[in-house]
Amino acid sequence: MGFLNGLFRKRERSSDLARERLLTVLVHDRVKLTPDVMEQMKAELSAVIAKYVPNVDPDTIEVTLARGDSIDHLKAEVPLRRNR
Amino acid sequence: MGRVITVTSGKGGVGKTTTTANLGTALAMGGARVAVVDADIGLRNLDIVMGLENRIVFDLVDVIEGRARLKQALIKDKRFPDLCLLPAAQTRDKDAVSHDDMVALTNQLRAEFDYVLIDSPAGIESGFRNAIAGADEVLIVTTPEVSAVRDADRIIGLTEAFEKGHPRLVLNRVKTRMMKAGEMMSIEDVLQILAIDLVGVVPDDEMIVTSTNRGEVAVMDKSSRAGKAFVDIARRVRGEQVPFMALDEGGGVFDRLFGMFGRRPRGSER
Numbered sequence: 322m323g324f325l326n327g328l329f330r331k332r333e334r335s336s337d338l339a340r341e342r343l344l345t346v347l348v349h350d351r352v353k354l355t356p357d358v359m360e361q362m363k364a365e366l367s368a369v370i371a372k373y374v375p376n377v378d379p380d381t382i383e384v385t386l387a388r389g390d391s392i393d394h395l396k397a398e399v400p401l402r403r404n405r
Numbered sequence: 406m407g408r409v410i411t412v413t414s415g416k417g418g419v420g421k422t423t424t425t426a427n428l429g430t431a432l433a434m435g436g437a438r439v440a441v442v443d444a445d446i447g448l449r450n451l452d453i454v455m456g457l458e459n460r461i462v463f464d465l466v467d468v469i470e471g472r473a474r475l476k477q478a479l480i481k482d483k484r485f486p487d488l489c490l491l492p493a494a495q496t497r498d499k500d501a502v503s504h505d506d507m508v509a510l511t512n513q514l515r516a517e518f519d520y521v522l523i524d525s526p527a528g529i530e531s532g533f534r535n536a537i538a539g540a541d542e543v544l545i546v547t548t549p550e551v552s553a554v555r556d557a558d559r560i561i562g563l564t565e566a567f568e569k570g571h572p573r574l575v576l577n578r579v580k581t582r583m584m585k586a587g588e589m590m591s592i593e594d595v596l597q598i599l600a601i602d603l604v605g606v607v608p609d610d611e612m613i614v615t616s617t618n619r620g621e622v623a624v625m626d627k628s629s630r631a632g633k634a635f636v637d638i639a640r641r642v643r644g645e646q647v648p649f650m651a652l653d654e655g656g657g658v659f660d661r662l663f664g665m666f667g668r669r670p671r672g673s674e675r
Binding site for chain 2: 334335336337339340342343344346347350351
């Protein structure tokens with residue numbers, strides 16, 4: 322029974338939350354990027370991209386740190402407007 | 406030449422001093438010559454945990470500043486003839502000691518003892534850096550809580566940056582019942598997050614409080630579960646292969662750890 326409960330209520334277990342929160346915060350800790358520095362980097366990246374790619378709205382660019390299985394990624398998502 | 410092992414954690418209150426006292430005593434009970442050093446200058450603690458607080462004449466800073474010879478400052482534990490304590494100064498602060506002082510001191514101790522255990526202060530400042538200055542290896546103590554694990558990760562990074570090799574982990578105050586219910590991070594969770602080798606798992610044990618009240622260390626009490634875990638850690642530090650013990654009859658969270666050794670605890674349900 323305990324096993325079944327564990328399966329269906331997995332998301333509610335506080336240990337899973339603890340693990341997920343830790344893994345996320347450690348990605349940031351390990352690259353030593355504070356939210357301030359992330360914002361600054363995003364602003365600079367947006368400026369550079371806007372300079373070379375006209376059909377980008379700089380406000381839509383997202384820069385995030387993402388946890389991978391073996392390596393972590395610094396991800397920049399840059400949506401392009403579809404104009405011909 | 407002896408081995409210098411620093412016990413550290415980042416976060417305070419996770420059991421560094423208890424680990425140092427128990428590991429040192431267990432190694433001495435096994436016949437090794439052991440010196441335990443309180444490197445938390447200004448916050449002397451290891452002496453009272455070991456029941457040696459009434460015997461201090463000189464301290465670590467007295468030795469470094471030349472007011473006492475090392476032999477004069479070392480307190481022999483009368484219960485274990487091969488166990489000595491070098492207490493921290495209580496009225497000075499961490500600035501009384503330099504990196505080079507600690508390297509010189511540990512070299513002197515290494516010549517006289519098989520194991521030199523350094524009880525590090527919490528934090529990542531100079532006190533911690535001094536505590537690992539002369540270390541051949543580092544043991545990290547943490548508990549399965551987000552704050553302690555986060556700090557442990559930071560300390561592991563610093564230890565590796567100071568080229569002290571790969572530290573090993575003591576997972577302290579494990580509450581098996583909560584782990585089984587999924588309300589405490591599992592041993593595997595912590596090991597996976599920290600990407601570190603395990604040297605021991607210590608169950609949360611109220612008897613630690615009782616024995617510390619008396620100035621006795623848990624390894625002296627054969628009925629103490631935490632004491633047994635520290636004896637196992639001492640054996641692993643000596644290089645023995647010791648299976649990780651089940652913390653209760655059910656096995657459970659430990660099955661996979663036992664699996665690593667190709668055996669299961671007796672009486673395991675699954």
